[in-house]
Amino acid sequence: MRKKIIAGNWKMNKTVAEALALVDGLKAELASCMDVEVVVCPPFTALKSVGDVLAGTQIKLGCQNMSSEDDGAYTGEISHAMLRDLSVKYVILGHSERREYYKETDFWVNKKVKKALEKNLRPIVCVGEKLADRESGNTEKVVEEQIRGSLAGITAEQFENVVVAYEPVWAIGTGKTATSEQAQEVHAFIRSIIRDMVGEKAAKGLRIQYGGSMKASNAKELLSQPDIDGGLIGGAALEARSFVDIVKAGI
Numbered sequence: 008m009r010k011k012i013i014a015g016n017w018k019m020n021k022t023v024a025e026a027l028a029l030v031d032g033l034k035a036e037l038a039s040c041m042d043v044e045v046v047v048c049p050p051f052t053a054l055k056s057v058g059d060v061l062a063g064t065q066i067k068l069g070c071q072n073m074s075s076e077d078d079g080a081y082t083g084e085i086s087h088a089m090l091r092d093l094s095v096k097y098v099i100l101g102h103s104e105r106r107e108y109y110k111e112t113d114f115w116v117n118k119k120v121k122k123a124l125e126k127n128l129r130p131i132v133c134v135g136e137k138l139a140d141r142e143s144g145n146t147e148k149v150v151e152e153q154i155r156g157s158l159a160g161i162t163a164e165q166f167e168n169v170v171v172a173y174e175p176v177w178a179i180g181t182g183k184t185a186t187s188e189q190a191q192e193v194h195a196f197i198r199s200i201i202r203d204m205v206g207e208k209a210a211k212g213l214r215i216q217y218g219g220s221m222k223a224s225n226a227k228e229l230l231s232q233p234d235i236d237g238g239l240i241g242g243a244a245l246e247a248r249s250f251v252d253i254v255k256a257g258i
């Protein structure tokens with residue numbers, strides 16, 4: 008039985024004061040939520056303040072990127088040790104915006120995934136096809152390449168700490184959601200690839216989130232699909248009411 012995991016990706020939004028206002032609203036309703044694992048991923052600048060407020064609650068802290076290196080001359084980067092210092096548990100890696108705007112390839116995502124696992128951070132590894140891929144019938148080919156590339160060399164045991172997020176790029180921030188059938192089909196496909204890579208047990212245990220315009224009104228149907236184990240939420244995570252309602256849809 009896989010416990011559902013709902014994570015909010017705040018992206019480049021929220022000053023510290025705004026982040027604190029949002030997290031206060033989340034804490035009021037979700038502080039002791041045990042049925043669904045709840046994760047919030049504020050920008051780096053708000054991690055400390057948000058983490059302090061979340062201490063002692065069931066809501067976990069995540070971040071949106073991490074360096075593949077340990078320390079040293081990497082201007083502008085943030086290391087695993089810096090994140091662990093702030094009680095960060097999850098790290099989103101390979102988000103389509105990082106792949107698109109910062110040219111992160113599967114090679115780099117894989118380096119970061121390995122580093123995160125080695126340092127006891129749990130990666131949320133994002134994959135997903137673009138509209139042109141879907142329209143040309145290449146969804147499975149693209150997703151398989153990203154899964155095999157981003158997760159190369161990860162052992163069955165390490166997979167216990169991995170979350171995969173299937174995020175069709177055409178559904179991110181567009182208001183267009185994949186239908187529950189479209190999403191379920193790709194989730195089942197991803198699980199079959201993982202089965203081929205590391206075996207049945209790891210594949211069965213892996214949590215696969217859906218991301219792409221998930222909101223309170225469509226969450227229940229998406230989350231009731233057999234291979235959809237949670238959501239990675241962008242826009243609807245920026246307001247307490249809508250995020251709380253999505254979490255409740257997963258209970």
Ligand code: PEP
Pocket residue numbers: 016174178179180181182218219220221239240241242243
């Ligand atoms: C995302 O960027 O991870 C995402 C799912 O965004 P949105 O919910 O806004 O589509």
